[in-house]
Amino acid sequence: MTPKRKRRNTSTRRADLANEIAEAIRLRLFRPGEWLRQIDLEERFQATRFDVRRALDELAVRKTIEHVPNRGYRVAEIDLKTYGEILAIRVMLETAAAESAAARIDGAGIARLDALAAQFSAAVLTGSRTEQSEINRAFHQLMYSFCGNAVLQETIWALRDRGRGSQITVWSSHEALLASDREHHAMMAALRAGDAAGLAALVARHVTKGAVPAARPAEPAAAPKLSA
Amino acid sequence: MTPKRKRRNTSTRRADLANEIAEAIRLRLFRPGEWLRQIDLEERFQATRFDVRRALDELAVRKTIEHVPNRGYRVAEIDLKTYGEILAIRVMLETAAAESAAARIDGAGIARLDALAAQFSAAVLTGSRTEQSEINRAFHQLMYSFCGNAVLQETIWALRDRGRGSQITVWSSHEALLASDREHHAMMAALRAGDAAGLAALVARHVTKGAVPAARPAEPAAAPKLSA
DNA sequence: GGTAAAAATATTGGCGCCAATTATGTTGCA
DNA sequence: TGCAACATAATTGGCGCCAATATTTTTACC
Missing domain, CATH: 1.20.120.530 (GntR ligand-binding domain-like)
Incomplete structure (x- = not known):
């Protein structure tokens, strides 16, 4: 399994990755409370770790996910x-x-x-x-x-x-x-x-x-x- | 002029820096359309370049500033x-x-x-x-x-x-x-x-x-x- | 056998380096 | 002098490395 496209346009990738993850959350591929491990996201979306982190940060600002220092990011659970x-x-x-x-x-x-x-x-x-x-x-x-x-x-x-x-x-x-x-x-x-x-x-x-x-x-x- | 505190708590720093910059924008210390150079922000707020970039990214998501690839970040001008x-x-x-x-x-x-x-x-x-x-x-x-x-x-x-x-x-x-x-x-x-x-x-x-x-x-x- | 300490493993996250890109300055030419 | 091509400087931004932290497994002891 060779990486098909480890790096593509790089400018669109960055911007869209957050939305791709957000869509996956909408579709319940990740459930509320579930941890989003960076390594998994790297593979699933064929992105670099750096881009993954950026996307996660963006989603955290948007309150779609929650950031816990040194623990990672998880899908927000709202009361x-x-x-x-x-x-x-x-x-x-x-x-x-x-x-x-x-x-x-x-x-x-x-x-x-x-x-x-x-x-x-x-x-x-x-x-x-x-x-x-x-x-x-x-x-x-x-x-x-x-x-x-x-x-x-x-x-x-x-x-x-x-x-x-x-x-x-x-x-x-x-x-x-x-x-x-x-x-x-x-x-x-x-x-x-x-x-x-x-x-x-x-x-x-x-x-x-x-x-x-x-x-x-x-x-x-x-x-x-x-x-x- | 030696740097008083190049690195402080590091976890609060990160979270607050975006708000500090946002406040500066509110106070018109940076005007709409003005470019926010990363080096300047580093010095002014005594933060690392990494933290500055994170904060700028956050403000861009919040639409307080605008990101232009390879040009940088500038205070958003709204019509x-x-x-x-x-x-x-x-x-x-x-x-x-x-x-x-x-x-x-x-x-x-x-x-x-x-x-x-x-x-x-x-x-x-x-x-x-x-x-x-x-x-x-x-x-x-x-x-x-x-x-x-x-x-x-x-x-x-x-x-x-x-x-x-x-x-x-x-x-x-x-x-x-x-x-x-x-x-x-x-x-x-x-x-x-x-x-x-x-x-x-x-x-x-x-x-x-x-x-x-x-x-x-x-x-x-x-x-x-x-x-x- | 159960519990606690310790080692091993897994994961996150800070940060520096330098390539890519843009802006600025300089030179050469008409 | 005006303009364009080129060289130089300044700035941004991608990415890998590894330290810090958390988690799991193993070991030791009661």
């Missing part, structure tokens, strides 16, 4: 309080982004979003959990991309990524998954009708209800409070 | 569009934080805030611009600290720091400075009355009006829009 805090902020930002998107999206955009909603519907039946997750991500990403505020989008995705390392089952049951799917189509209807307020309300519920603590899946979704 | 986008988000988050703080602050907290408001009033008359700025920062920091949402606070301050590298005069005139001072005291009145909605409205105006483009200082503050 329920912090998770609730993140949700509260997400509700504010995502409703705002959706409202703005409703006012700015055009026909072509709606068509593309529709396609993703349909893809999700299909994935609910046949796809894997990670497939569903990625399509869901793409749907919301595309929707918020019409809000016209790049910083707002960055902030939203930073928060979503940060909330990942929690003991939360995003779709705690198949019914929850179906509910998400229905809500996507309801959002599309609101978008087509130009009903910004309605869309915002849907998004608020979607964000809050989509993620239920794994321990108590039947808990009714509380009204979004600012503190957990 | 008016991005600045507007940041303001729009800040209005959302800071009004929410203020509203929550109003419901949770106690008498002792109000007293401490009052002290800072008084300090600001004094600094308006006698203090330097950076003094005013730091006291103002402390005032808002303390106020938001009562909101009960740590992530929200982090997010707010990340955005405030990020908006710093713009061609904006925060207090474009002495009148603007006086207005800020008056608004601080108005906020205190709202807090004492437990008027969360009133406080939120004040904060929204404060955030939006406090920062006026230097080029057109007389422009009336527009209603907060989501996109710039």
